[in-house]
Every structure is written in C-alpha cells, then in structure tokens.
Amino acid sequence: MSISTCLTKIDTPFLFVDKTKFDRNVLALREKLAMHDVVLRPHLKTVKSIAGAKHLLVDFDSPATVSTVKEAEVFAGAGYTNLIYAVGIAPQKLPRIQTLLNNGINISILLDSVAQAKAVVAFCQAQHINIPTLLEIDCDGHRGGIQPDDAQLIEIANTLHQGGAELRGVLTHAGESYDCSSEQALIAAAEGERLAAVIAATRLIESGLPCPVVSVGSTPTAHFAKNLAGVTEVRAGVYTFFDLVMAGIGVCQPEDIALSVVTSVIGHNEKKEWLFIDAGWMSLSQDRGTRTQRKDCDYGLVCDSNGDIIPGLQVIGTNQEHGIIATVDGSKLPTIAVGTQLRILPNHACATAAMHAGYYVGHSDQIELDYWQRIQGW
Amino acid sequence: MSISTCLTKIDTPFLFVDKTKFDRNVLALREKLAMHDVVLRPHLKTVKSIAGAKHLLVDFDSPATVSTVKEAEVFAGAGYTNLIYAVGIAPQKLPRIQTLLNNGINISILLDSVAQAKAVVAFCQAQHINIPTLLEIDCDGHRGGIQPDDAQLIEIANTLHQGGAELRGVLTHAGESYDCSSEQALIAAAEGERLAAVIAATRLIESGLPCPVVSVGSTPTAHFAKNLAGVTEVRAGVYTFFDLVMAGIGVCQPEDIALSVVTSVIGHNEKKEWLFIDAGWMSLSQDRGTRTQRKDCDYGLVCDSNGDIIPGLQVIGTNQEHGIIATVDGSKLPTIAVGTQLRILPNHACATAAMHAGYYVGHSDQIELDYWQRIQGW
Known part of the structure; x- marks a missing residue:
C-alpha cells in the first residue's frame, strides 16, 4: 500500500505533510547556517505543533x-x-x-x-x-x-x-x-x-x-x-514546509513544497471547463501571496494523488467549501473523475496550515500516517 | 460595569458578537420572509455553532x-x-x-x-x-x-x-x-x-x-x-452577523454589523502614522471582499471600545499576528494609547469567524459574557 492509498481513507479536505520533503527542508537550512557562527531559532508560528516542533x-x-x-x-x-x-x-x-x-x-x-x-x-x-x-x-x-x-x-x-x-x-x-x-x-x-x-x-x-x-x-x-x-x-x-510564494522568490522549487491540501473532485462544469473540488478558502485560506509575483498561482497549484504537479492547472477561485480548478491557458481540462483525490500546493504555508486543526504526516513509502495536532487560539 | 469593561478582561484578539444587533438582524429577515409563503432555512456555515444556532x-x-x-x-x-x-x-x-x-x-x-x-x-x-x-x-x-x-x-x-x-x-x-x-x-x-x-x-x-x-x-x-x-x-x-461586504452592497449599514474582532494596540510608527494592533490575518482573515466595491475597507473598519466606528480609520495591512491601522486619507492618526482595546468590523463574517474557536457574546448592557463555541474541521 502506498501513501496515496492511505490518504484515500481520510475524508477530504485535510492537510498532508510529505515528511521526506519536510526533513530535507529542515536539514537544508540547518546545514546552511552551520557554516556561520549563529544558532537557528525556528519560528514555530508555521508548524505550530508540538509533534512537528520536535523535528526542528x-x-x-x-x-x-x-x-x-x-x-x-x-x-x-x-x-x-x-x-x-x-x-x-x-x-x-x-x-x-x-x-x-x-x-x-x-x-x-x-x-x-x-x-x-x-x-x-x-x-x-x-x-x-x-x-x-x-x-x-x-x-x-x-x-x-x-x-x-x-x-x-x-x-x-x-x-x-x-x-x-x-x-x-x-x-x-x-x-x-x-x-x-x-x-x-x-x-x-x-x-x-x-x-x-x-x-x-x-x-x-x-x-x-x-x-x-x-x-x-x-x-x-x-x-x-x-x-x-x-x-x-x-x-x-x-x-520547513516551503510554499508557492517561496518558490516564486526563488528560495525553493515547487517540488520542494512539503505541505498540501488533499481534496476530492466533486463536479465538473463542462461548458466553462471548470473542475470543482471540496477545498475552498476554508481549507486553502484566502492567501494570494503570489498575486504580485511573476507567476501568479491564483489559489494554488494542482498535484495528482501522488503529489506530482499537473502542469497548467491552478485553483482559479474559491468559495467557502468549493474550489474551482481550470487550465491557466483556457485549454481543455484533462479528464479527472468525480471522487478523485488531488493535492493543492499552497501560496502561503502559514496561512493554509492555520485553517486546520492538524496535519496528516508521512513519507512516500509510509503506510501508517502520523498526525500532528496544531495549537489554536491566543 | 459595561460590556466594554467586561471585554478588557479577555486576552486579545478575540471575536465578539453584539447580541443586540445579532437579534435585530435575525428578526429582520424572519419578518421580511414572513410576508411570503416560504420557510427560512438558515445557512449555519456562518454562525457554525450550536449555541448560536439555537437563536436561529x-x-x-x-x-x-x-x-x-x-x-x-x-x-x-x-x-x-x-x-x-x-x-x-x-x-x-x-x-x-x-x-x-x-x-x-x-x-x-x-x-x-x-x-x-x-x-x-x-x-x-x-x-x-x-x-x-x-x-x-x-x-x-x-x-x-x-x-x-x-x-x-x-x-x-x-x-x-x-x-x-x-x-x-x-x-x-x-x-x-x-x-x-x-x-x-x-x-x-x-x-x-x-x-x-x-x-x-x-x-x-x-x-x-x-x-x-x-x-x-x-x-x-x-x-x-x-x-x-x-x-x-x-x-x-x-x-445574522452582516459584514462590510453586505454594507457595501447596501443590504445593511456598517452599524448593523454584529461581529467584530476585539484587539489591543501594541505600537505606533510615528513617521508613517501607523498604529499596530495584535490582530493580524490570523484573527481577521485575509478576506478582501470589499476590494472591488465602491468603498474598499482594506482589512476592516475600526471601532472604539464601545463599538462606535472611528471615522477615517482602516486596517490597511496584516501580517500573521500584526495589523496596521492608518487613516484612509493619510492624515494624522488620533492619539490611541498602547494597550487600548479596539474592535475591527470584518469584510466577510464567515471568513473572519472561521479563524476563531468561538465567540464572546453579549448585549451592550450585559455584564457577563456568553461563549459560543464554533464547529471546526470537516
């Protein structure tokens, strides 16, 4: 059983942390700063989780x-x-x-x-x-x-x-x-x-x-x-997570982003070439941090159930519990059946994570998921 | 003791529901629809609370x-x-x-x-x-x-x-x-x-x-x-709550808005005429629903601790836990001391409420606040 099979057992929408990418991101900055005479003081406002912080x-x-x-x-x-x-x-x-x-x-x-x-x-x-x-x-x-x-x-x-x-x-x-x-x-x-x-x-x-x-x-x-x-x-x-804003600045590649929102396809507007998903701003956040960047990712890039980016697709709009996926160039959508799980890469990891009570966490070869509860409130 | 004194006992930022306005808003639509042969089926995605729903x-x-x-x-x-x-x-x-x-x-x-x-x-x-x-x-x-x-x-x-x-x-x-x-x-x-x-x-x-x-x-x-x-x-x-988007459309007046985020002043940039508050997008949301309206309210209008709108002030920017208040016309800020409580009226009540675990609720003459817990997750 692969991680994508594990994920189908969880009701969408939910946050998923690709632990392989997360660990790589954490190590990368640690190694970079080890060349200097400084200590790293991670800002826990992003991960905001005891279970997550212990890896930092x-x-x-x-x-x-x-x-x-x-x-x-x-x-x-x-x-x-x-x-x-x-x-x-x-x-x-x-x-x-x-x-x-x-x-x-x-x-x-x-x-x-x-x-x-x-x-x-x-x-x-x-x-x-x-x-x-x-x-x-x-x-x-x-x-x-x-x-x-x-x-x-x-x-x-x-x-x-x-x-x-x-x-x-x-x-x-x-x-x-x-x-x-x-x-x-x-x-x-x-x-x-x-x-x-x-x-x-x-x-x-x-x-x-x-x-x-x-x-x-x-x-x-x-x-x-x-x-x-x-x-x-x-x-x-x-x-730790990276996001599309960081990719837009050039601090990481989209493939380095460890955090995504797992969502299900719930419909299809054939006339408009829109695909509807059950991830709206309630799970994606309303962050539009890439708006002013060279590549505006709207409300996020779309990955298949294995976490691989589907080129040319973006979440172009959100309501509270609906997201709308379309092609960036207005071309025909690929066939994606109702019920299919997709993963959405966020503009801003802190903002997207803030919409959830916790993260499901796993390496790509892991068959049992961890759960990191987030800290809420003030 | 007035409601504003009660509110100073709660750590900011938090959501406050002016129950007098809430009740008036609920009644207004009920009465309007009573003239037609229809039933009202309230959408609970806004209030999203058992304690709140019982009033609807x-x-x-x-x-x-x-x-x-x-x-x-x-x-x-x-x-x-x-x-x-x-x-x-x-x-x-x-x-x-x-x-x-x-x-x-x-x-x-x-x-x-x-x-x-x-x-x-x-x-x-x-x-x-x-x-x-x-x-x-x-x-x-x-x-x-x-x-x-x-x-x-x-x-x-x-x-x-x-x-x-x-x-x-x-x-x-x-x-x-x-x-x-x-x-x-x-x-x-x-x-x-x-x-x-x-x-x-x-x-x-x-x-x-x-x-x-x-x-x-x-x-x-x-x-x-x-x-x-x-x-x-x-x-x-x-x-039920109304918000600045509804006021912008003409469905209500800003004074009808029952929901606000109570925040404390944490600083002042005298050169820029910026006031900092402890309400960032984490408590206000990133909703910018008034952006395309005649009056763009940025991230919200500012009320004093009694809930009265302070003319000319808006939350012009947000970070995760910081908000920036300035005058719309760039004029000098009124003197508002560090530690002062303010209330921010939201662009979109559903989105702002979604950032919180619950609401503090009271009539203006009430001296003990109720708490309405919100439903979270999917």
Whole structure:
C-alpha cells in the first residue's frame, strides 16, 4: 500500500505533510547556517505543533520563536524552555509572560516604543520581576521597529535597563524580502537585515548597554545570507514546509513544497471547463501571496494523488467549501473523475496550515500516517 | 460595569458578537420572509455553532443548511433533524450521510452531474437506502449547477429517480448577487434566482418527476426578493452577523454589523502614522471582499471600545499576528494609547469567524459574557 492509498481513507479536505520533503527542508537550512557562527531559532508560528516542533528543535532548551502567548504556553508545557515572543507586547499580556518566567521559562518579549518600555518597567517594578526584553529594529520599512540610527533606540533601551527590565538585545525581520525577485536582491536583503541589527547592537554597546542577542531572520534571508558577522541567531519558519510564494522568490522549487491540501473532485462544469473540488478558502485560506509575483498561482497549484504537479492547472477561485480548478491557458481540462483525490500546493504555508486543526504526516513509502495536532487560539 | 469593561478582561484578539444587533438582524429577515409563503432555512456555515444556532432555529426540526458533513453531524448530535448539505457531494462522503439518515436525520445532498447521480444511485442500491437528493441549478454562472433549460437536468433527475435515490427538488444560490451595487440589481438578482429554480422545478414536474423542494437564497437576494412565487424555502447565512461586504452592497449599514474582532494596540510608527494592533490575518482573515466595491475597507473598519466606528480609520495591512491601522486619507492618526482595546468590523463574517474557536457574546448592557463555541474541521 502506498501513501496515496492511505490518504484515500481520510475524508477530504485535510492537510498532508510529505515528511521526506519536510526533513530535507529542515536539514537544508540547518546545514546552511552551520557554516556561520549563529544558532537557528525556528519560528514555530508555521508548524505550530508540538509533534512537528520536535523535528526542528534538537533539545528542550533549543531556541525557538513564537507568535502568540498561547504558543509560548503550549510549548513551555511540552518542556521547551528557550522562547522569544516575537510580536510587540501589549501590556495586558505581561501577567502571562510573568507566569512563564516564574515557571522557569527563558522567554523574551519584544517592543519598539517608549510607551511599551514604560509599561514593561512599571510591571517589572510592581511585580519584582526582570522581564527579558528585545528591541525591535526596522531594517526595511516593512512593519514596526525602530530605525537603527534613531535616537529613540537609546532612550527605550535606557528606560528598560534603568527601570529594572532585562535588556536582552535587538531583533529584526526583513519582511520586504518576500518581495524580492532575484538572488542579488535576496542577498542584499539579508545584508540589510544584518546591518540594521548590528548597527543597533553596536550603538547599545557603545552606550554602555547590554546586547547579548542580535537576532535576524526570515526564510528568504536565512537561505541567502552570505555574511552573518555580528549576528547571534537566525529565525525562520516557512523553510520547513516551503510554499508557492517561496518558490516564486526563488528560495525553493515547487517540488520542494512539503505541505498540501488533499481534496476530492466533486463536479465538473463542462461548458466553462471548470473542475470543482471540496477545498475552498476554508481549507486553502484566502492567501494570494503570489498575486504580485511573476507567476501568479491564483489559489494554488494542482498535484495528482501522488503529489506530482499537473502542469497548467491552478485553483482559479474559491468559495467557502468549493474550489474551482481550470487550465491557466483556457485549454481543455484533462479528464479527472468525480471522487478523485488531488493535492493543492499552497501560496502561503502559514496561512493554509492555520485553517486546520492538524496535519496528516508521512513519507512516500509510509503506510501508517502520523498526525500532528496544531495549537489554536491566543 | 459595561460590556466594554467586561471585554478588557479577555486576552486579545478575540471575536465578539453584539447580541443586540445579532437579534435585530435575525428578526429582520424572519419578518421580511414572513410576508411570503416560504420557510427560512438558515445557512449555519456562518454562525457554525450550536449555541448560536439555537437563536436561529425555532425547533429541533426547523430547516437548516450546512456546508460540511461535520456540521451536519454536530448539529444532528445536538438534536437538529432537518438539514441540507449544500455542497456538491463527493461519493466518499456518502457513508457518513447514510449514518445520519440511519439515525433519523432528514438530510438532503446536492449534485449537478450524471457522474455524481450514478455514484449516488450505485450507493443507494448497494446499501438499500434512499438518499434525498437535490439538483443544483445555476442561476447566474457563478459556480456550479445545471442551467435550468439544460437537457442534462432531466437526465440527472431520471438517473436518480429511476435508480432508487429520492429526488427531493432543486436548489440554487445567486452568488453573483455579492457583486450587485444597486437596489435594482439586487431585486433583479433575486428574481433571476427565483426564475431559475422555478423553471427547473417546472421542467421536472412536467416530466413526471417529483420536486417538493424549491430552494433559493443568499443574504442579498433573501433581503431584496419581491416575489417568491413557486419557491418553498429561502437560505441565508451572513444575515445574522452582516459584514462590510453586505454594507457595501447596501443590504445593511456598517452599524448593523454584529461581529467584530476585539484587539489591543501594541505600537505606533510615528513617521508613517501607523498604529499596530495584535490582530493580524490570523484573527481577521485575509478576506478582501470589499476590494472591488465602491468603498474598499482594506482589512476592516475600526471601532472604539464601545463599538462606535472611528471615522477615517482602516486596517490597511496584516501580517500573521500584526495589523496596521492608518487613516484612509493619510492624515494624522488620533492619539490611541498602547494597550487600548479596539474592535475591527470584518469584510466577510464567515471568513473572519472561521479563524476563531468561538465567540464572546453579549448585549451592550450585559455584564457577563456568553461563549459560543464554533464547529471546526470537516
């Protein structure tokens, strides 16, 4: 019995992880970063699963990144002790961070404003606790963070350091690297990310402030960084599954994508040459991350039940529980019978995985599937 | 203590249902349809919650629509006995339908092709069961369904009727009504939906076939139908919560929207006049349904902690756990402190609700919140 036969026993739609590709992806970045003097701090917001994370984290004190306090709590509960909560802190969340610290979890928070720093300091003083805190640095104007040369950097750092929080260092994320379209641009994005973090760290140190952690990362820059001098750790999440956005940037090939949505054909509009599947946006997500790329994959590329891409087919539209497959060039659809299982490769693995409670996982020669439950909520 | 004080005790982001608006929305459609000789069959794919559905369904045998077999199973388990599974059937799902029928649930399935009809008939004959089956009619080219005048309509109906399935009737959905932008267009969409269903039903009856059910519906057409002659039931889902897409079409006002995501301010980029919130696409969804409307609301409109819209603000961008609020005209942001709770009105209630495990629910004068758990998975 092959894996594709196993999959027919599960009611569609569902997530499938090709474990052979997953392992290869995980190893590839680990080996790439082993050439540098940095540690990899996987971002667990992608896999978001204890069963999945154990393939990324070597030990219980291996560094990891989380995107919600809930993830921090669940991973801490599973024994993982070395976490960064990499979303700007809201003061209301500090009591839950305190509980984690009191339980022996080495968790850092992130902020980028004097207002947040004052709130953290007030909390630390009131609760007699030192909360490890990273400063978010803006390396490319993508989102939040302080410019590395901004006077506020030192003001915020001083507020924390003098107020009784633990100034742990700086963190940046080259979100704009997702818009790169050449190797040269990716290398430049990685160097820009490194420089922003190192400049900010240098300013802190020259001001007599501590900065043990210099954290950078995104999957594109992690894969294309040539120089990581001054950086202590690299974060990346989607490198584990990969997706069509990453393939569009040139970080992987579509054949490397380990995550897919398994779906069944439910109908056929012969006049429009549309094939209907039982995977709508409820299982695929509404992510359209490839829209602005050279190859717009609509809502995903289509693979047969063995996971091989069927050239020329895409999911061109979605409703809640319906997907529409058509040929990109408007030519006739191949004959695919009602009930046939297909696999859809996602634009954005984090977004597609987020629509599901868990993953069915297997190697291509595996006959019993594993199940990785996902963490939900905040 | 007001409801907004209650909400500050819950960790953001989370879904909130303003029960006063919800009740008003539910009542409005019920009263509108009471003028016609039809029953309302709420589509539970929006609320997707047993606790929520009991406010829509008067009795356990009240008609209801579901979008997944899982919904059918959960609502059946809660006592509801009158269901349509309104997504084209995949043959693999028939055993679960059979179990529901064997448990006394009056559930109909939907199909639109000879291939599906043959699969259903084969299953019915093998299992000695009559599965109630509706024919999906295409009223506007939006998705699937048979054209009402298509010769295949009678072929499919005969295949079912002679093969031992129970031909229950016809069903159509005016999906294109979501693109309407005038009252006239909405009235025309409703009439087009009615006509398609009635023409198909008439053809079945004239061919000596049964057609007890003539089911139409979408929230816009349900609200704007002037004539429902020949129709037996109307389906609608999002009328309960409403959303910005419905407001854009003119089916409701933004002030009628009962669903919002409650979020906290986590930062401020003073140079860009951006406010960061802890609601990204993970809690708001990536739905951009207003993109093609006259007023593009980006990822949602912004309300203060009392639920009153703050004019001129929108969520202009989202990452996984970050949202960015800015003014639509690029003017200066009002001062909103870190930690402040805001509420975001969603583009598409079904999509935003789908990102959450449940809803916190309350009237504006309520001091204890209810919680409605959502049904997840397939």
